[in-house]
Amino acid sequence: xxxxxxxxxxxxxxxxxxxxxxxxxxxxxxxxxxxxxxxxxxxxxxxxxxxxxxxxxxxxxxxxxxxxxxxxxxxxxxxxxxxxxxxxxxxxxxxxxxxxxxxxxxxxxxxxxxxxxxxxxxxxxxxxxxxxxxxxxxxxxxxxxxxxxxxxxxxxxxxxxxxxxxxxxxxxxxxxxxxxxxxxxxxxxxxxxxxxxxxxxxxxxxxxxxxxxxxxxxxxxxxxxxxxxxxxxxxxxxxxxxxxxxxxxxxxxxxxxxxxxxxxxxxxxxxxxxxxxxxxxxxxxxxxxxxxxxxxxxxxxxxxxxxxxxxxxxxxxxxxxxxxxx
Amino acid sequence: xxxxxxxxxxxxxxxxxxxxxxxxxxxxxxxxxxxxxxxxxxxxxxxxxxxxxxxxxxxxxxxxxxxxxxxxxxxxxxxxxxxxxxxxxxxxxxxxxxxxxxxxxxxxxxxxxxxxxxxxxxxxxxxxxxxxxxxxxxxxxxxxxxxxxxxxxxxxxxxxxxxxxxxxxxxxxxxxxxxxxxxxxxxxxxxxxxxxxxxxxxxxxxxxxxxxxxxxxxxxxxxxxxxxxxxxxxxxxxxxxxxxxxxxxxxxxxxxxxxxxxxxxxxxxxxxxxxxxxxxxxxxxxxxxxxxxxxxxxxxxxxxxxxxxxxxxxxxxxxxxxxxxxxxxxxxxxxx
Numbered sequence: 001x002x003x004x005x006x007x008x009x010x011x012x013x014x015x016x017x018x019x020x021x022x023x024x025x026x027x028x029x030x031x032x033x034x035x036x037x038x039x040x041x042x043x044x045x046x047x048x049x050x051x052x053x054x055x056x057x058x059x060x061x062x063x064x065x066x067x068x069x070x071x072x073x074x075x076x077x078x079x080x081x082x083x084x085x086x087x088x089x090x091x092x093x094x095x096x097x098x099x100x101x102x103x104x105x106x107x108x109x110x111x112x113x114x115x116x117x118x119x120x121x122x123x124x125x126x127x128x129x130x131x132x133x134x135x136x137x138x139x140x141x142x143x144x145x146x147x148x149x150x151x152x153x154x155x156x157x158x159x160x161x162x163x164x165x166x167x168x169x170x171x172x173x174x175x176x177x178x179x180x181x182x183x184x185x186x187x188x189x190x191x192x193x194x195x196x197x198x199x200x201x202x203x204x205x206x207x208x209x210x211x212x213x214x215x216x217x218x219x220x221x222x223x224x225x226x227x228x229x230x231x232x233x234x235x236x237x238x239x240x241x242x243x244x245x246x247x248x249x250x251x252x253x254x255x256x257x258x259x260x261x262x263x264x265x266x267x268x269x270x271x272x273x274x275x276x277x278x279x280x281x282x283x284x285x286x287x288x289x290x291x292x293x294x295x296x297x298x299x300x301x302x303x304x305x306x307x308x309x310x311x312x313x314x315x316x317x318x319x320x321x322x323x324x325x326x
Numbered sequence: 327x328x329x330x331x332x333x334x335x336x337x338x339x340x341x342x343x344x345x346x347x348x349x350x351x352x353x354x355x356x357x358x359x360x361x362x363x364x365x366x367x368x369x370x371x372x373x374x375x376x377x378x379x380x381x382x383x384x385x386x387x388x389x390x391x392x393x394x395x396x397x398x399x400x401x402x403x404x405x406x407x408x409x410x411x412x413x414x415x416x417x418x419x420x421x422x423x424x425x426x427x428x429x430x431x432x433x434x435x436x437x438x439x440x441x442x443x444x445x446x447x448x449x450x451x452x453x454x455x456x457x458x459x460x461x462x463x464x465x466x467x468x469x470x471x472x473x474x475x476x477x478x479x480x481x482x483x484x485x486x487x488x489x490x491x492x493x494x495x496x497x498x499x500x501x502x503x504x505x506x507x508x509x510x511x512x513x514x515x516x517x518x519x520x521x522x523x524x525x526x527x528x529x530x531x532x533x534x535x536x537x538x539x540x541x542x543x544x545x546x547x548x549x550x551x552x553x554x555x556x557x558x559x560x561x562x563x564x565x566x567x568x569x570x571x572x573x574x575x576x577x578x579x580x581x582x583x584x585x586x587x588x589x590x591x592x593x594x595x596x597x598x599x600x601x602x603x604x605x606x607x608x609x610x611x612x613x614x615x616x617x618x619x620x621x622x623x624x625x626x627x628x629x630x631x632x633x634x635x636x637x638x639x640x641x642x643x644x645x646x647x648x649x650x651x652x653x654x655x656x657x658x659x660x661x662x
Contacts, residue, residue, distance in 0.1 A: 035516045035517070035518050035519075036486075036487070036488075036516040036519070037486075144605075174371055174372050174543070175371060175543050175544070175585065175588050175589055175602075176371055176584075176585075176588050176601060176602035176605065177601065178588070178589070178590075178601070179588060179589075179590065179599055179600060179601040180601040182590070183601070201516040201517050202517065202590075203517070203592040204589065204590040204591045204592045204593075205590050207590065207592055207594075208590030208599055209590075233592065243518070244517055244518065245592065247517050247518050247520070247521035248517055248521075248546075248592050249512075249520060249521070249524065249544065249546035249547050249549065249550045250546055250549060250550065250591070250592075250593065251545045251546040251548075251549050251573070251586055251589065251591055251593075252549055252573060252593070253549045253569045253570055253573050254570070254573075255549075255593075256549050256550050269518045269519075269521060269522050270471075270488075270518070270522070
């Protein structure tokens with residue numbers, strides 16, 4: 001996968017994604033982070049082929065997928081799967097688990113009528129569900145949220161994909177189950193070499209899941225910072241990334257007080273994107289005249305680390321996070 | 327209002343769903359007291375009884391749930407023995423609630439302003455004239471960082487989830503209640519909206535002096551917001567204390583520790599993170615002994631046989647765990 005570039009326009013005429021270019025290697029994890037409405041889900045859906053980009057192209061393994069037709073397109077669609085946020089809405093309530101899992105494998109000739117049952121039972125085992133023929137006869141409403149999400153994951157891996165787009169897969173699950181689901185997905189990266197485009201607004205989850213991978217921070221359709229996970233989280237180079245990290249609730253009351261004493265300046269956490277110059281200018285604490293006139297391009301600031309800010313050197317370190325580490 | 331006044335007291339409360347042998351107890355023998363000026367957190371996983379406990383504070387436990395024992399007192403008046411009429415004057419005016427998913431709590435075909443007018447008409451005693459009530463609502467919108475004029479004329483569908491949550495908070499505060507109870511106020515919001523709601527609640531607590539009770543499963547939100555905390559598990563209170571006591575590792579219920587470690591934090595790369603195995607027990611088939619024992623990494627044979635008592639130290643930090651309490655100088659808490 002190289003060079004995903006696309007601009008995508010809605011009916012209102014305001015693009016949801018502006019000239020986004022990102023790439024990810026085979027088996028790598030790329031996390032897309034940003035507030036609600038920043039375009040991260042749209043980008044994920046484009047990558048998974050659920051929408052056609054209005055401009056630009058998606059290149060998967062050297063081939064521009066917008067031009068693919070017929071069998072080649074089908075083959076690409078198999079290789080990129082998606083796991084959705086809502087385990088209640090993403091499974092057909094009228095289909096048993098077996099009827100949910102079988103058609104994809106049969107369609108792509110990864111199973112035959114003779115062995116599909118056996119393959120489905122193996123899948124159930126792989127995702128940590130009750131691996132019995134009886135389980136295949138059950139309907140989604142008979143399962144818990146965690147079990148449903150495991151079925152969704154089974155459906156995705158059943159097609160032996162190379163890339164899975166995982167959209168907020170743990171946000172609707174109970175706290176006790178989240179890590180188990182993340183660990184399950186990570187085991188497929190390790191064992192099957194599956195790469196992930198991992199969409200989340202939760203930096204804690206991203207730091208856990210995408211260790212060694214990369215983060216792209218999005219703000220209203222623009223990638224404003226992109227780089228290795230640890231680097232972006234510990235030394236952010238864009239004021240928006242800094243704002244997001246600073247906003248995260250910290251499970252330590254002593255640290256909370258320290259942070260609030262050190263930083264009590266009022267923040268502008270809401271506000272429309274700027275239409276001229278830097279898109280973040282309306283909310284930015286570091287904003288200067290230049291930012292209102294020119295849009296900063298994504299510029300290299302370190303090893304595979306890019307940011308779209310003229311004043312990236314002035315982004316302060318995250319005191320409470322670095323102190324905790326020390 | 328003196329600062330150490332017991333504003334809201336729950337005493338030996340049991341809430342049962344159903345009757346007879348098939349009934350289950352969503353809340354069992356729970357005692358706690360919320361003092362004026364506190365920000366009190368009720369914490370636990372889904373199904374641990376925290377929302378039911380919050381509902382019982384307003385006597386709005388949905389049927390077939392019912393208060394099967396104990397009392398809920400607001401300023402020394404027992405809510406469980408009040409008439410419907412008495413309760414209705416209390417609700418909203420003294421005890422207000424923001425429900426989970428409050429963003430879906432508005433009527434979609436009326437403007438926010440019309441809905442606020444309806445509340446003012448239903449409670450004519452609250453303000454000298456409706457204009458004063460409207461002005462106060464505008465002031466509250468200011469406090470929750472929303473533009474009053476625009477919100478007043480808006481329909482629910484014109485507002486984002488985070489904005490609706492803040493409007494719901496302003497509406498709950500309209501009649502100047504002494505206590506506002508919020509069920510999962512930050513769940514389903516993105517990180518910036520979460521931060522905004524946390525900051526706004528802190529600010530409202532400071533400027534209006536309102537006492538806040540909130541329900542959450544997220545211990546990071548607890549650390550950010552709460553002054554006191556009660557942790558529930560399978561209907562029982564397992565730990566309560568000040569926010570610092572809860573997060574200090576020296577005498578902490580293993581369930582609380584498990585909850586903290588279950589959430590990947592941005593503070594580190596997740597070396598300590600591990601899921602809590604198993605799930606909250608079915609209330610109809612509770613295990614013998616400690617209810618958390620089947621999932622507990624400290625559990626001993628004794629834990630599977632005898633339910634641990636809730637024991638407190640001199641500061642009133644309560645923990646119900648045989649293992650953690652073993653070496654501490656503790657007293658049993660009456661009625662708990």
